[in-house]
Amino acid sequence: MVAERLFIALTLPDPVRAAVAELVQPMNGLAWVRTEQLHVTLRFLGDVTEDQLAPMLDHLGRVRVEPFILPVEGVGSFPPNRPPRVVWVGVGRGHPRLFQLRQRVDDAVLASGLPLDVRTFHPHITMARVTGHSNPSLNRWLHGHESFAGPPFRVEAFDLYASELRPDGAVHTLRQRFPLADQ
Numbered sequence: 001m002v003a004e005r006l007f008i009a010l011t012l013p014d015p016v017r018a019a020v021a022e023l024v025q026p027m028n029g030l031a032w033v034r035t036e037q038l039h040v041t042l043r044f045l046g047d048v049t050e051d052q053l054a055p056m057l058d059h060l061g062r063v064r065v066e067p068f069i070l071p072v073e074g075v076g077s078f079p080p081n082r083p084p085r086v087v088w089v090g091v092g093r094g095h096p097r098l099f100q101l102r103q104r105v106d107d108a109v110l111a112s113g114l115p116l117d118v119r120t121f122h123p124h125i126t127m128a129r130v131t132g133h134s135n136p137s138l139n140r141w142l143h144g145h146e147s148f149a150g151p152p153f154r155v156e157a158f159d160l161y162a163s164e165l166r167p168d169g170a171v172h173t174l175r176q177r178f179p180l181a182d183q
Contacts, residue, residue, distance in 0.1 A: 003047035005163045006175070008060070008105055009039040010155055012125065016072055019150035020089050020125060023075070025141060029132025030087065037172050038125055040070075040091060042105050042158060045114065052114055057176065059108035060160065065180045068097040072125070072150035075142055084138065088124035089148065098123055101158065101180070156180055 012020070021035040048056065071092035077084030091098070102121050109116055130138070160175045 003049045004053075004175075005165070006045040006048045006053075007041055007161050007163060007172075008043045008045065008109075009041045009159055009161055010070070011157075011159050011174070012038050012040070013153050015151050016153050019072065020127065023089070023127065023145055023148065027135065027137050027141065029130060029135045030128040030138065031131050031169065032128045033126055034169070037170070038127070039159075039161075039172070040123055040125055042102050042123075043109060043116070045109065048114065052112065056109060056112035056114060057160075059112045060105065060176075060178050063101070063104045063108050063158075063178060063180075064182070065097050065101045065104060067154055067156045067180050068095045069152050070095055070098060070155050071152045073148060075127075075145045075148055076124075077130075077138070077142060078122070083133075084130050086126055087128040087130065087138070087142070088126050089150070091123045091125070094123050095155075098155070101155075105158065 017035050017038050020038055024032050072089060073092050074090035076088055076090060078086040078088065099121065102123075106116055157177050157179045159177050161172045162175050164171045164173070
């Protein structure tokens with residue numbers, strides 16, 4: 001059975017992507033995410049078959065949350081207290097509705113019969129993946145941009161993406177958009 005690698009995310013408006021892209025600096029040991037693929041992941045789903053997709057789309061289509069404003073601020077890396085694997089831009093402390101949206105998305109995915117991994121939700125924009133060893137330039141970059149503040153944006157929808165892994169990096173394709181409120 002054919003399956004697609006899927007995830008649910010907030011798509012960033014162009015001004016936010018442009019502000020985040022301005023932070024990119026050539027640095028050994030980092031693979032920067034292409035600007036057009038920057039997003040805030042709400043839930044990674046993994047491989048989903050066509051049989052699983054239809055009920056999930058139905059449940060996701062019923063998710064409702066009031067639109068909200070999300071800040072874009074700060075930088076950091078994961079995992080904490082260990083050599084970094086991911087460099088990210090933050091969304092401040094998020095917004096209560098962001099966490100409400102994540103919970104309702106999870107409820108919809110579970111109601112459709114798909115399993116979910118249990119991880120703490122740390123909303124962020126992945127900027128780069130660390131491909132090499134510890135790099136003192138990265139530490140300087142993180143320190144130098146810790147007060148970064150990009151333009152906040154209004155969240156009015158969430159999106160389902162397909163992710164195709166390729167040798168030069170993943171390619172994300174929008175599958176479907178879900179408005180947060182009835183329009």
